[in-house]
Each structure stands twice: as structure tokens, then as C-alpha cells.
Amino acid sequence: MTDSDLEPRLRPWQRTAAGAGLLAADGSIASTIFAEMSALATASGAINLGQGFPDEDGPIEVLDAARAAIAEGVNQYPPGMGMPVLREAIARHQRRWYGIEVDAASEVLVTAGATEALAATILALVDDGDEVVTFEPSYDAYAALIARAGGVHRTVPLAFPDWRPDPDDLERVVGPRTRLIIVNTPHNPTGAVFDARTLAHLVRLAERHDAVIVTDEVYEHLVFEGRHTPIATLPGARERTVTISSGGKTFSTTGWKVGWLVAPAPLVTAILAVKQYLTYVNGAPFQPAIALGLDLPDAVFADAAAALATKRDVLAAGLTAAGFEISIPSAGYFIVADAAPLGFDDAAEFCRRLPHLAGVVGVPVSAFVHPDRRAATRSLVRFAFCKRLDVLQEASARLAMLGGRS
Ligand SMILES: *Cc1c(COP(=O)(O)O)cnc(C)c1O
Numbered sequence: 001m002t003d004s005d006l007e008p009r010l011r012p013w014q015r016t017a018a019g020a021g022l023l024a025a026d027g028s029i030a031s032t033i034f035a036e037m038s039a040l041a042t043a044s045g046a047i048n049l050g051q052g053f054p055d056e057d058g059p060i061e062v063l064d065a066a067r068a069a070i071a072e073g074v075n076q077y078p079p080g081m082g083m084p085v086l087r088e089a090i091a092r093h094q095r096r097w098y099g100i101e102v103d104a105a106s107e108v109l110v111t112a113g114a115t116e117a118l119a120a121t122i123l124a125l126v127d128d129g130d131e132v133v134t135f136e137p138s139y140d141a142y143a144a145l146i147a148r149a150g151g152v153h154r155t156v157p158l159a160f161p162d163w164r165p166d167p168d169d170l171e172r173v174v175g176p177r178t179r180l181i182i183v184n185t186p187h188n189p190t191g192a193v194f195d196a197r198t199l200a201h202l203v204r205l206a207e208r209h210d211a212v213i214v215t216d217e218v219y220e221h222l223v224f225e226g227r228h229t230p231i232a233t234l235p236g237a238r239e240r241t242v243t244i245s246s247g248g249k250t251f252s253t254t255g256w257k258v259g260w261l262v263a264p265a266p267l268v269t270a271i272l273a274v275k276q277y278l279t280y281v282n283g284a285p286f287q288p289a290i291a292l293g294l295d296l297p298d299a300v301f302a303d304a305a306a307a308l309a310t311k312r313d314v315l316a317a318g319l320t321a322a323g324f325e326i327s328i329p330s331a332g333y334f335i336v337a338d339a340a341p342l343g344f345d346d347a348a349e350f351c352r353r354l355p356h357l358a359g360v361v362g363v364p365v366s367a368f369v370h371p372d373r374r375a376a377t378r379s380l381v382r383f384a385f386c387k388r389l390d391v392l393q394e395a396s397a398r399l400a401m402l403g404g405r406s
Contacts, residue, residue, distance in 0.1 A: 020147035033367045037351060046355035047395045049315075049383040050363045052188070052333045056388055058252030059300060062293040066256075069285035078284045080276055081268075082110020082260065089291035090260050097220075098230050100238070106265040109272055112282040113257035114218045114246035119145050120275035121214055121242050121261065122180070126151040130179035135165060137368030137377060139188050139216065151179070155370065160338060160380055161327035163192035167201055174205040180212050181205070183231055186219035189368050189382040190336055191329020193223060203237045212267070213241040218259075221250045221301045223331040224309040232262070239264055242271070247290035249333070250301070252386075256286040308333075308385070311392050315385040318396025322358075323403040324381075333386040336365060340379040342402065347381045354381075358398045 010018055010027055017023040029035075034051060041048035057063060081087065084104065091104040102108060111117040118141055126132055128150035134142045136155040146153045156169045174181060181202060185194040206213050213231060220228045232241040246259035261271065312328075315335055319326050324337035344350040347364035355361055365380035385392055 017148075020144070022144055022148065033348070033351075033363055037361050037363050040352065040355050041361040044355040044359070046359045046361045047387075047391060047398070048361045049385070049387065049395055050351075050361045052384045052386060053254045054252040054386045055391065056252060058250075058304070059293060059296060061296065062251050062253065062289050065289035065292045066285050069288050074285045074288065076284060078110075078281050078287060080281060081272065082108065082281075083284070083287040083291070086110055086258075086260075086287040086291040086294075089294040090262065093294045094230075094243075094262060097227075098233050100230070100232060100262075102262055103265070107262055107268055109261050109263075109268050109275065110282075110287060111259045111261060111275060112279045113248060114216060114244050114259040115141055115257075116275065116279055116282075117242075117244040117246075117259050117261040117271075118142070118182075118214070118216065120271045120278055121244070122146060122149050122151070123278075124271045124274040125212055125267075126179055129177075131175070131177040132180045132182065133174055133178055133211075134182045135184065135187070136370065136373065137189055137365050138182075139184060140368060142182055143370065152177075153370075154178070155373070157373070157376065158187075158190060158192065159376060160190075160336060161325070163187065163190045163327065164195070165198055167198075170198075170201055170205060174202075174209060174211065176209055178205075178209050178211040180214050182214045182216065184216040185231075186217075186223060186228065186331030188219065188332055189334050189365060190327065191332040191334055192327075193228070193330040196229065199229065199231050199234055203231065203234050206240055207236055211240070213237060214244065215241060216244050218244070218246045218249045219332040220245055222305055222308055222333070224305060224312065225330060228331075242267055247286075247293060250304075251290065251293045253286070253290070256283055256290070258283045258286045258290045311385040311387070311389060314389065314392045314396050315383060318392075318399040319383065321396075321400035321403050333384050334382050335385060337362075337381050337383060338379050339381055345379045347377075347379050350379075351381060358402050360395050360398055 037050040087104040087108040091102040094100040094102045122145045126149040132146045132151040154173045232238045242263040244261045248254035319337045326337045339350045362381040362383045365377040366374045
């Protein structure tokens with residue numbers, strides 16, 4: 001958006017956020033599709049599969065540990081880098097699952113969710129005019145943060161239904177001006193897991209252009225087949241990678257906002273310099289609780305992924321019976337479905353009608369794509385399946401009726 005596109009009535013302090021695309025020309029919050037769809041769900045009584053948060057609690061031990069920490073007086077500012085008990089648990093977790101040796105004292109930073117880790121990293125490492133590469137569609141915070149940091153956002157398209165990036169696109173988009181490459185695997189909104197070849201290609205490109213890799217791995221434990229491979233485990237990657245994760249998705253504690261990043265000490269220091277003035281610290285009693293969660297036995301993680309895979313299958317069956325073409329996610333909370341076979345080529349319009357047609361709410365994938373590049377994802381809808389099994393069974397049955405086959 002250029003200044004001349006802005007309403008003349010915008011105040012100078014509104015123009016700053018509007019220029020980064022965060023405020024609309026009338027001064028309202030720019031992206032409202034999630035809010036709009038949730039309001040629609042509430043108003044119509046439809047099942048809300050638009051928002052990606054679980055409607056069931058995670059491991060009781062984790063919840064009890066937070067209650068105990070509050071009772072024991074863990075209620076004041078924790079250390080700036082996070083409580084040692086959590087930093088050490090994160091280091092143990094990286095060793096146990098991925099064989100990565102991490103120094104808990106200098107290479108781990110606890111943040112207010114993965115979101116603050118992303119914000120602090122982007123604000124710390126991106127200067128005006130630096131290029132930042134992301135895949136597209138992608139989690140909406142990336143574009144907003146890049147814009148606010150003054151970065152130039154370059155994107156590599158991922159295409160329905162297999163979402164595999166074209167190596168030629170990677171070569172074309174990553175270049176000498178690339179400061180950061182933001183990777184998200186397993187991926188939101190598509191549920192795709194990047195294959196080893198793509199990850200290795202990204203590392204080669206980052207090395208060639210001396211770029212930092214920022215990898216958002218919040219769905220690391222919600223993989224349905226095989227195991228997650230952090231890009232930091234690839235040869236040459238670790239010294240230039242900021243690995244970001246969070247307890248929110250793994251333990252169904254999205255409201256606690258306990259996240260973290262793991263990176264070489266000089267990168268951690270640069271990011272901490274920004275983070276200390278964003279939140280300083282957060283979530284004291286939740287930190288020992290997430291630490292306890294990270295040390296839970298393998299079976300707890302496997303069972304959570306298996307339960308989610310069952311939910312995926314229930315929703316996939318309903319969507320298929322309805323007549324959608326779907327892409328089966330390998331991980332995460334979401335299924336992307338194409339509404340075109342049902343005769344709808346505009347997913348935003350379709351999502352506004354779906355509560356009335358079927359009593360279900362989804363969100364258009366266009367919400368994860370820059371407005372100039374929405375053609376390829378125009379008819380795609382994202383549905384969340386991180387909901388109670390009975391809720392998904394009901395949603396699935398309602399959707400199936402769209403196809404007239406149930
Ligand atoms: C949910 C989500 C986040 C945010 O994580 P928090 O820990 O809640 O801040 C970041 N990235 C992706 C891809 C997500 O889906």
C-alpha cells in the first residue's frame with residue numbers, strides 16, 4: 001500500500017501500521033476473516049472448524065504442574081532467557097528426539113509463544129530492504145512481521161494438493177539479498193511435511209547466500225507418519241538456523257503462550273536484545289509445567305498424534321463424501337479442501353455460505369496468501385480437526401449431506 005492509497009483521514013500514527021498493511025484504509029484492523037468466520041459460527045450455531053485451537057485439555061500432569069507452581073509461589077518475573085528448568089528440558093528434548101546437542105545456558109531462549117520468537121527474530125535480524133523468503137500459503141504472522149520490520153517479502157508458491165515447492169522457484173527466489181528464509185514444517189495451513197531433498201536444497205541456498213534459516217516447528221510432535229526432521233539436523237544447517245517451537249500445539253495449551261527458540265549463542269544474543277523489550281519474560285508458572293511435559297514418555301507424544309490422525313480421517317471422510325477434493329495432511333491441525341468440484345470457485349464466498357449450507361465453518365486459504373497472488377488458492381478452504389471426536393463426527397455428517405450421499 002502506498003501513502004496515496006490511504007484515506008486522507010488516517011492520522012500519522014495510523015499510517016505507520018497501514019503502510020505495513022496491518023491497518024485497513026479506514027483505520028480498522030486489516031485482516032478480519034478469522035474474526036468474521038468465528039462471529040458467523042457464533043451467530044449461526046455452526047460448528048467452528050475455522051480456528052486452530054483444541055477444544056480438549058492436554059496431559060493432566062502438565063496442567064497440575066502449573067497449578068502446583070502457582071501454589072508454590074512461582075508467580076514473579078522469571079529470568080530473561082527463561083527458567084533454567086525449562087531451558088534444560090528443551091535441551092534434553094532436542095537431544096532425545098533429534099540427537100542435537102544444545103547448551104541450555106546460551107543456546108535456548110524462552111519466549112511468549114512461537115509468535116514472540118518469530119517477532120523477536122525478524123525484528124532483530126531484518127533491516128530495511130532485506131529480503132525475507134517464505135513459502136506461500138503461510139502462517140499469517142510472517143507477512144505482517146516482515147512488513148513491519150521493513151523487509152521485502154519474497155515467496156515460493158506451494159501448490160495444491162501435494163504442496164511440494166518447485167526447486168526452480170527456490171533458485172529464483174533465494175538470492176544475494178536474502179537475509180532470512182522462513183521454513184514451516186510441518187506446515188500450517190496445508191499439513192505438508194517438507195521432504196529431505198527440499199530441506200537440503202534450502203540449506204545449500206542459505207549457505208550460498210549467507211542467509212539465516214528460521215524454522216517454525218510448532219507441529220513437530222503432530223506428525224502422522226514417520227518422525228519430524230528438524231532442518232537444524234542437516235549438515236551445514238545448525239550454525240545458521242533459528243529453530244522455533246512452542247508448548248501450545250504439543251500439549252494443547254495454546255493459551256499459555258510458552259514458546260522457545262534454539263540457535264547458536266550469537267544469534268540468541270541478538271534476538272534476546274529485542275525480546276527483552278517486547279515482553280521481557282512471560283508465564284512463570286507455566287514454564288516448569290511445559291518443562292515437565294517435554295520430559296513425558298514417548299508414548300504420550302505418540303498417542304496424541306495417533307488421536308489426531310483419527311480425527312483427520314473422520315473429517316477427511318466427511319469432506320470427501322461432500323464432494324470436495326482434499327489434500328491429506330501428513331501432520332498438524334488442518335485439512336485443505338477444494339470447493340471447486342462443488343461448483344464454488346471463490347472460497348471466501350463459499351465460507352460465508354457454508355454455515356447456512358451445512359452448519360460448519362472453515363476459512364479460505366486466501367487468508368494465508370498475499371492479495372495479489374490469490375488466484376492459485378482461490379477455491380481452497382482450510383478446516384481444523386483439532387476438535388473433540390464427537391464434534392468432528394457431527395461436522396463430518398453435516399458436510400457429507402452437501403454431497404447428497406448420506
Ligand atoms: C499456532 C502457530 C504458531 C503460534 O504459536 P504460539 O506458541 O501460540 O505463539 C506459530 N506458527 C504456526 C505455524 C502456528 O500454526
